[in-house]
Amino acid sequence: MKITVIGMGNELLSDDGAGICAARHLQTIFQDHPCVHVEASTWGGFRFIDLLAGYDAAIIIDAIQTGRKPVGYIHRMHAEALIHSVRMISFHDINFATALSFARALEIPMPEDITVFAIEVADIHTISENLHPLVMNAVERCVENVVSTLNEKFSLASYPYV
Numbered sequence: 001m002k003i004t005v006i007g008m009g010n011e012l013l014s015d016d017g018a019g020i021c022a023a024r025h026l027q028t029i030f031q032d033h034p035c036v037h038v039e040a041s042t043w044g045g046f047r048f049i050d051l052l053a054g055y056d057a058a059i060i061i062d063a064i065q066t067g068r069k070p071v072g073y074i075h076r077m078h079a080e081a082l083i084h085s086v087r088m089i090s091f092h093d094i095n096f097a098t099a100l101s102f103a104r105a106l107e108i109p110m111p112e113d114i115t116v117f118a119i120e121v122a123d124i125h126t127i128s129e130n131l132h133p134l135v136m137n138a139v140e141r142c143v144e145n146v147v148s149t150l151n152e153k154f155s156l157a158s159y160p161y162v
Contacts, residue, residue, distance in 0.1 A: 001154060004055040004111070005030070005038045005146060008062040014128045015121030015135045018142075019061040022119075025143045036150065048099040049108060057113040057154070059146055060096070063135075064118035071122045072134035074142050079114035115149060117142050 007023025010016045023040035030036040041051060052058055064075060079100060094102070103110050119142055122132040131139065150156045 001035050001057070002055045003036045003057045003059075003150065003154060004052065005036065005059045005150075006051055006061070007038075007040045008042075008044065008060060010042055011129055012127060014123040014126045014130065015119075015132050016063045016124040017129070018063045018119045018121060018131060018135050018139050021131060021136075021139045022061045022117075022142050022146070025139070026146060029143075029147065033156070035154070036156070044096065044099075045094040046099055046102075048096055049103040049110075052100075052110050052114075053103065053108050055111045058111040058115070059149065060114065060116045061142060061146065062116070062118050063121040063124060065121050065124055069120045070134075071120055071132060072138040073120040074138055074145060075116075075118040075120065076145070077116050077118070079116060113153070117145060 005023065005026055007019035007021070007026070009019040011020045020040045020042070023038055026038045027040070030038050037055075039051065041047070043051070060079075069075070079097065100110060100114075119135060119138045121135050
């Protein structure tokens with residue numbers, strides 16, 4: 001079983017760096033694990049295909065700003081719940097769901113089990129490397145959720161949250 005955990009975002013745009021921050025914590029926890037690969041990435045679009053190809057399962061961590069939940073709320077969803085884009089104008093416009101569909105259409109091996117943790121954030125526009133305190137707390141809880149999910153789904157009980 002090959003599992004990838006990918007933290008997405010832009011750490012120069014305040015809370016948009018939440019996924020990257022979570023990935024960095026998880027890298028220290030799983031640095032020697034033979035089946036779990038953790039990566040922080042600022043790329044989206046077609047790059048998702050490269051990040052996911054060949055893995056059996058994946059967990060994606062990113063920031064989200066719905067305005068329907070309080071800052072720090074952690075959404076948990078399956079990849080199928082994401083909205084599919086009908087636009088494919090340029091490399092920068094393709095979204096996660098479209099990249100996944102495209103890869104599967106090309107018969108590129110994609111994970112069958114993809115879980116998304118999206119942290120509700122306050123600010124994704126201000127140039128800053130600092131996370132809102134509620135978002136920072138959510139990052140810590142998200143790391144715990146990812147470790148618990150990996151332990152439950154894939155019996156990685158020897159890797160507790162530290």
